[in-house]
Amino acid sequence: SPATFWASSLAWRIDSALADNPKLSPDSLRALCFYWTTALTSAPTHQANIIHSPSAAATGPCRTSTPLKQLVTLYLKDGASSGLWRESSEREVIRSLNLLIELMGDVYPATLSREEARKIKEQLFLCPRYFALKPEFAGKTIIDVIHSGASYERITPTTVQNVLRRITAFLNWCVTEGYLASNPMQGMKVPKGSGK
Numbered sequence: 001s002p003a004t005f006w007a008s009s010l011a012w013r014i015d016s017a018l019a020d021n022p023k024l025s026p027d028s029l030r031a032l033c034f035y036w037t038t039a040l041t042s043a044p045t046h047q048a049n050i051i052h053s054p055s056a057a058a059t060g061p062c063r064t065s066t067p068l069k070q071l072v073t074l075y076l077k078d079g080a081s082s083g084l085w086r087e088s089s090e091r092e093v094i095r096s097l098n099l100l101i102e103l104m105g106d107v108y109p110a111t112l113s114r115e116e117a118r119k120i121k122e123q124l125f126l127c128p129r130y131f132a133l134k135p136e137f138a139g140k141t142i143i144d145v146i147h148s149g150a151s152y153e154r155i156t157p158t159t160v161q162n163v164l165r166r167i168t169a170f171l172n173w174c175v176t177e178g179y180l181a182s183n184p185m186q187g188m189k190v191p192k193g194s195g196k
Contacts, residue, residue, distance in 0.1 A: 066179055067106045072097045075173050096166035099127070102142050109180040112171070117184040120167070124160045129153045161190040 066074075076094065079085055085093060103123050104116070126146045130153075131137055137145055145152065155163075167185055174180040 065108065067108055068101055068104065069106045071109065071174060071179055072101065072170070074177075075170050078173070092162070093166050093170075096163045097170055099124075099142070099163060100167050100170075109171075109174055112180070112184050114184045117188055120185075121160070121164065121188055121190075124163055125154065125157075127155050129155045129159075157190045164188055164190065 075097070076090070079093070080090065100120065103120055104112070123146060127142055128134065128137060128145050131142060131145070134152075136152075140148075164185065168183065168188065171180060171183040171185050175183050
């Protein structure tokens with residue numbers, strides 16, 4: 001029956017996710033279950049046999065059991081092999097995506113909602129400028145600094161916009177490659193000031 005199919009598919013996906021990442025938090029697992037349940041219950045009936053197969057599910061339309069760090073590695077490898085960036089641009093892409101992981105943790109793509117995207121944008125404005133070069137930040141994470149309440153120079157709105165652009169490009173790649181259903185960062189920008 002459809003109910004048995006959905007239950008067995010969900011159980012298999014949960015087992016696969018925990019095997020890939022035993023430290024998966026309960027909140028992330030709940031978000032994944034919600035995403036999978038929505039995807040399964042909205043799938044056309046004629047797709048049931050395809051989704052039911054574990055081997056087919058792993059290569060299906062949205063492979064949600066791959067965490068961000070692994071996806072970033074795949075993205076950088078893909079971009080390097082296709083000559084997508086100059087060397088200097090690649091370094092900036094790496095910095096931006098490492099910043100995303102620092103702010104979000106090594107989560108699964110399905111947990112990235114529009115609300116989470118807004119939080120990332122808000123936190124970007126709080127990030128310290130020249131973080132890796134300042135001795136007072138030694139031994140601290142960016143999250144530590146943001147929540148410290150200390151006074152420090154923050155990155156500029158232009159830098160925030162550039163980081164958002166690079167993260168958006170990465171998430172678009174995730175959508176194209178089937179790791180994400182939609183890009184929660186799409187269209188997210190820093191408002192432009194009226195003066196120079």
